[in-house]
Amino acid sequence: MTKILIRGARVVDPANSFDSVADVAIDDSMIVEVGETPQGFKADLTIDADKLLLLPGIIDLCARLREPGEEQKATIASETTAAATAGITGLVCPPDTWPVVDTPAMANMIRDRADASGQSHVYPLGALTVGLKGEKLTDMAMLSDAGCVGVSNGLKAVSNTLVMRRAMQYASTYEIPVFLTPQDPWLLGNGVVHEGKVSTRLGLPAIPEAAETVGVARDLALIETSGARAHVNLISCGRSVTMLGEAQSHNLPVSASVAIHQLLLCEDDIGAFDTRYKVFPPLRTAIDREALIEGVRTGTVSVICSDHQPHGADAKLAPFSEAAAGIAGVDTLLALTLSLTTNKQLPLSTAVAALTCNPARIIGVDRGHLSIGAIADLCLVDPTEEWTLSEKSMQSRGQNSPFMGKQLFGKTKMTMIEGKVIYQDAARFPA
Amino acid sequence: MVPSDSKIQFDHQGRLRHFLTINGLPKETLVQILDTAESFISFGQREIRKVPLLRGKTVVNLFFEPSTRTRTTFEIAAKRLSADVINLSAARMSTSKGESILDTARTLEAMHTDLFVVRDSASGASHLIASHLPEHVRVINAGDGRHAHPTQAMLDMFTIRREKGGFEGLKVAIIGDVLHSRVARSQIHALSTLGVDEIRLIGPRTLIPTEVEAMGVNVTSNMAEGLSGIDVVMMLRLQRERMDGQLVPSEQEYFNRYGLTDDKLSYANPDAIVMHPGPINRGLEIASSVADGDRSVILSQVTNGIAVRMSIMAKLMGGQEDP
Numbered sequence: 001m002t003k004i005l006i007r008g009a010r011v012v013d014p015a016n017s018f019d020s021v022a023d024v025a026i027d028d029s030m031i032v033e034v035g036e037t038p039q040g041f042k043a044d045l046t047i048d049a050d051k052l053l054l055l056p057g058i059i060d061l062c063a064r065l066r067e068p069g070e071e072q073k074a075t076i077a078s079e080t081t082a083a084a085t086a087g088i089t090g091l092v093c094p095p096d097t098w099p100v101v102d103t104p105a106m107a108n109m110i111r112d113r114a115d116a117s118g119q120s121h122v123y124p125l126g127a128l129t130v131g132l133k134g135e136k137l138t139d140m141a142m143l144s145d146a147g148c149v150g151v152s153n154g155l156k157a158v159s160n161t162l163v164m165r166r167a168m169q170y171a172s173t174y175e176i177p178v179f180l181t182p183q184d185p186w187l188l189g190n191g192v193v194h195e196g197k198v199s200t201r202l203g204l205p206a207i208p209e210a211a212e213t214v215g216v217a218r219d220l221a222l223i224e225t226s227g228a229r230a231h232v233n234l235i236s237c238g239r240s241v242t243m244l245g246e247a248q249s250h251n252l253p254v255s256a257s258v259a260i261h262q263l264l265l266c267e268d269d270i271g272a273f274d275t276r277y278k279v280f281p282p283l284r285t286a287i288d289r290e291a292l293i294e295g296v297r298t299g300t301v302s303v304i305c306s307d308h309q310p311h312g313a314d315a316k317l318a319p320f321s322e323a324a325a326g327i328a329g330v331d332t333l334l335a336l337t338l339s340l341t342t343n344k345q346l347p348l349s350t351a352v353a354a355l356t357c358n359p360a361r362i363i364g365v366d367r368g369h370l371s372i373g374a375i376a377d378l379c380l381v382d383p384t385e386e387w388t389l390s391e392k393s394m395q396s397r398g399q400n401s402p403f404m405g406k407q408l409f410g411k412t413k414m415t416m417i418e419g420k421v422i423y424q425d426a427a428r429f430p431a
Numbered sequence: 432m433v434p435s436d437s438k439i440q441f442d443h444q445g446r447l448r449h450f451l452t453i454n455g456l457p458k459e460t461l462v463q464i465l466d467t468a469e470s471f472i473s474f475g476q477r478e479i480r481k482v483p484l485l486r487g488k489t490v491v492n493l494f495f496e497p498s499t500r501t502r503t504t505f506e507i508a509a510k511r512l513s514a515d516v517i518n519l520s521a522a523r524m525s526t527s528k529g530e531s532i533l534d535t536a537r538t539l540e541a542m543h544t545d546l547f548v549v550r551d552s553a554s555g556a557s558h559l560i561a562s563h564l565p566e567h568v569r570v571i572n573a574g575d576g577r578h579a580h581p582t583q584a585m586l587d588m589f590t591i592r593r594e595k596g597g598f599e600g601l602k603v604a605i606i607g608d609v610l611h612s613r614v615a616r617s618q619i620h621a622l623s624t625l626g627v628d629e630i631r632l633i634g635p636r637t638l639i640p641t642e643v644e645a646m647g648v649n650v651t652s653n654m655a656e657g658l659s660g661i662d663v664v665m666m667l668r669l670q671r672e673r674m675d676g677q678l679v680p681s682e683q684e685y686f687n688r689y690g691l692t693d694d695k696l697s698y699a700n701p702d703a704i705v706m707h708p709g710p711i712n713r714g715l716e717i718a719s720s721v722a723d724g725d726r727s728v729i730l731s732q733v734t735n736g737i738a739v740r741m742s743i744m745a746k747l748m749g750g751q752e753d754p
Contacts, residue, residue: 200640201454202436203554203577203616208641272436273555317533317563319553321576 002044003027004419005037009049009380013056014353015369024054026376029418034370047429049380052413056356056368057089057377061257062233063308063330065091065122066397067113068106069098074310074397076110080119082395083330084423087379087412089120091308091330092363094179095127096154102127102138104146111147119422121377123149123363125179128167134158137167141174149363150231152179155280159185161218168228177362178230182215183281192321194236194284198267204320207282209237216240220247223254231362232256234307236281238291245300255362257303258292260336261327265289265402275316275323276402279307293345302358304351306333310398328398331389335408338383342409376419382428385411439562449561450743451572452579453620461624465589468742472735474511484745485514488545492516493536494573495523495551500709500733501573501583505548508740514546523551536560540568546744547571554578554613569747571740577611583708584617586739588625590732591663594704598625602660604699605648606633606689607667607716610640610678614708615667623647633657634689637678654689658698666691666707669716682715692718696726704728 004026011022011034018034025033025041032038060083066074083091093110095101101110107124114122126143128151130136140151151171158164171178188211193199195206216232220243223230232244235256244256261279266286270277277283295301309326316323337355340346346354360368367377387393389403415423437455442448447460474480490509494502502518509516519539523532530538536547546569549557554576561570574580588598595601603622609615609632622630623646630648632639639650651657658664669685679685691705705717705727713719722729 195641197642197645200643201616201646203575203579203613205577206641272439273558314531317559318531319551319556319559319576321553321555 002419003042004045004047005041005043006047006049006054006380009052009054011054011370012348012352013370014349015056015357016371017349018370019349024370026419029376029420031370031372031374031376033372047380047414051382053381053383054370055087055352055379055381056370057379057415057417058087058334058355059090059092059359059363059368060088060308060330060333061092061303061305061359061362062259063091063093063306064310065093066310067097068109073312076113076122077117077119078397079308079310079330080114080117080122082397083120084415084417085395085412086331087334087381087415088330089377089379089415089417090123090365090367091120092123092125092149092359094152094154095125096132096156100127100132101125101148102130102132104139104142107143107146107148121417123147123365125150125152127151128153128178129158129163132156134160134163137170140171140176144174144176149365150177150179152233155181155183157183157185157188157215161222164219165222165226168222168226168230172226172228175229177364178228179233180219180230181233181281182212182219184211184214187211187214190321192278192282193270194267194282196267196285198270202270202273202320209239209284212237212281213239213243216243220252220254223247223252229253234259234281235292235301236262236284236288238288241291241295241300245295245298248300255303256295256301257305257359258296258301259307260304260329260333261307261402263289263293263296263304263340264336269402273320274402275318275320276327276400278316278320278323278325279327280325293340296354297346297350302354303362304333304337304354305359306330308396310396311400313399316400326400327402328394328396328400331394331396332401332403332408334381334412335410336403338410339408376416378416379412380414381410381412383410385409387411436558439558447746449570450581450747451557451561451570453581453584453617453624454579456624458624458626461585461588461621464585464739464742464746465592467745468589468735468738471738471741474738480511481513482511483513485509485512485748488514488748489543490514490516490546490548490744491539491544492518492548493539493550494518494520495532495556496574498550498573500736501550504733504736505573505740508737508744511737512741512744517544532556533559533563536564540564545569546748548573550574552576571743571747574613577613577616579617580613581617582736582740582743583614584621585743586732586736587618587665587706587708588621589735589739590706590728591704593731593735594728595662598622598627601627601662602629602631603627603663603665604631604633604657604661605665605667606657606691608638608669608673609634609643609667610638611670611673612667618665619646619648631657631661635679638673654695655698658695661699662703664691664696664699664703664705666705666717668708668710669712671712671715686715690714690716690718691721693720693724696721706732709733
């Protein structure tokens with residue numbers, strides 16, 4: 001039994017609308033006090049957290065760890081370690097590994113490997129359809145028993161509307177959240193960038209806004225009639241925010257998330273075929289980016305995720321349309337999100353909620369908050385520390401980031417999972 | 432401001448070292464290329480057709496997409512400049528299958544080649560090669576996906592200048608499948624840099640790219656309206672596959688609306704010239720009577736292609752003086 005006292009941090013706990021300098025007392029794996037140190041509390045370890053932020057551990061709602069199937073790019077061990085270094089205590093992984101997570105055995109295997117590495121928690125999503133083929137439903141109830149926090153078809157469209165409806169109905173029977181990335185496969189075609197001035201200038205196959213909005217409209221209609229609790233993952237269009245906001249105002253049980261890079265970049269950043277900016281869904285216009293930020297601010301889009309996709313060096317060394325899509329994002333999720341608060345686009349509590357309690361609520365885990373009695377998953381962050389993302393500083397096995405070489409503010413100094421310190425910055429906390 | 436897709440074309444002293452896109456090239460550079468080409472044009476008629484500007488240099492025609500006229504004219508152009516020419520026409524497997532395009536280029540570079548002429552079906556392929564090969568290697572884009580075909584546009588500009596004496600006051604129409612056309616994109620950049628009066632795109636909405644007006648063009652779908660007052664008619668090739676993609680209902684309907692016939696040509700100015708980058712689909716985008724008629728300059732375009740490509744190669748390799 002270890003008793004830990006964290007002193008003097010600014011504690012930001014949006015789930016409890018708490019934002020104040022306070023001491024936090026932890027007994028074994030549980031938070032026992034936030035505020036004054038409880039009488040008679042004898043700390044085995046006292047952490048001086050003066051000038052640091054104390055936040056609930058970040059839960060990244062969309063991160064690919066590449067294991068099983070693409071261990072040459074990254075592994076569960078490498079990416080959970082990288083995540084822990086960046087204040088992330090939980091990672092939700094899409095089922096599009098190889099093999100696909102469409103059996104309880106696969107889900108168990110992923111969780112076992114994550115447990116063995118002893119870093120950030122891994123919450124697998126199960127496949128919505130067998131092999132993600134969009135034809136046959138998976139054994140969702142058993143996937144849920146095996147620890148899947150939701151079901152998803154990854155980035156693969158379920159083009160058969162009836163299959164999608166049945167999948168939603170069936171998932172709702174067991175109150176399993178359905179994760180969607182709505183895209184109309186016909187409009188998607190072989191597109192690689194947003195349809196607009198950049199696709200026209202560069203002559204790249206384009207993805208129209210309607211590829212997403214048609215998908216969102218269809219899925220909202222199905223959510224309404226199936227009763228499924230749905231989460232729309234990785235939206236890219238301002239128009240989608242409007243549609244989701246409208247659905248939420250009619251009490252449809254639908255939440256939404258956006259990848260952090262969609263809040264900071266837009267189609268113009270692609271410049272001259274810069275494949276580091278190739279992502280899916282694609283970067284859209286500056287107007288879309290503003291609308292997405294506004295969606296986070298108003299709460300329609302309640303989650304910011306990394307959409308972490310580590311790749312090997314060669315994956316981006318190809319003509320744009322053939323290069324791999326995606327950014328390795330766990331290292332930068334927190335710092336980039338904080339950048340939206342320093343320039344006043346988002347209040348700090350909204351930004352922190354979008355990384356912690358909101359994603360926790362969506363996957364139904366009792367974490368992401370600092371209530372008394374809560375599991376002590378948390379991180380300490382120096383919000384003013386300046387650092388540069390470099391190949392050396394990047395912890396993810398993937399080095400594919402358009403933020404490489406950029407100055408960032410906000411560095412994780414310590415990460416704790418269930419009261420155990422799994423990462424600490426040796427400079428701030430010498431042994 | 433130099434557009435981002437153009438920056439890579441210049442060296443530290445601001446000299447042109449690659450020819451990948453016309454977007455962002457200054458007018459003087461284009462005029463200089465045309466002027467030098469003018470001095471090369473008489474070469475074809477001479478008994479000795481060679482100049483030693485590229486003697487001892489190795490030019491690789493790296494064509495990942497089939498081509499007859501472009502590859503041939505590049506080969507002739509390089510040989511007239513006394514370069515050693517290697518033709519490599521390779522079918523390329525996309526993505527992870529087979530050797531990557533970059534590995535192929537690096538392998539050839541290791542054999543001490545000086546200039547790559549690259550054609551590929553992927554937009555940005557020549558940018559990719561140019562940005563990953565050593566400083567001394569030059570790259571000419573001979574067509575990348577739908578993005579650019581800058582030497583074609585330059586030979587078109589050369590042909591226009593020869594026929595019309597200049598660019599000022601000219602109204603130019605580009606007709607057909609602009610969406611898939613690298614030629615059209617390069618033509619638009621060249622024409623606007625050289626200062627024509629107006630560029631009009633004519634075609635059905637399925638073949639006109641989104642927000643193309645941002646490139647400084649006007650768009651119409653009506654041939655009578657679009658050709659009115661036009662001095663230069665630039666036709667584009669319509670690939671027959673477009674019918675399968677539901678971009679155009681049928682060849683008949685396309686020819687009915689956009690096929691250039693003598694009747695439709697009569698909407699343009701009486702001295703308007705007709706151009707086509709080839710290969711021509713007779714009876715689809717253009718009637719034979721127009722293609723072979725006295726206002727067609729289609730074969731001059733091919734002839735001019737050699738002089739213009741000589742001029743561009745000479746410029747990149749440092750021989751900028753007149754021969």
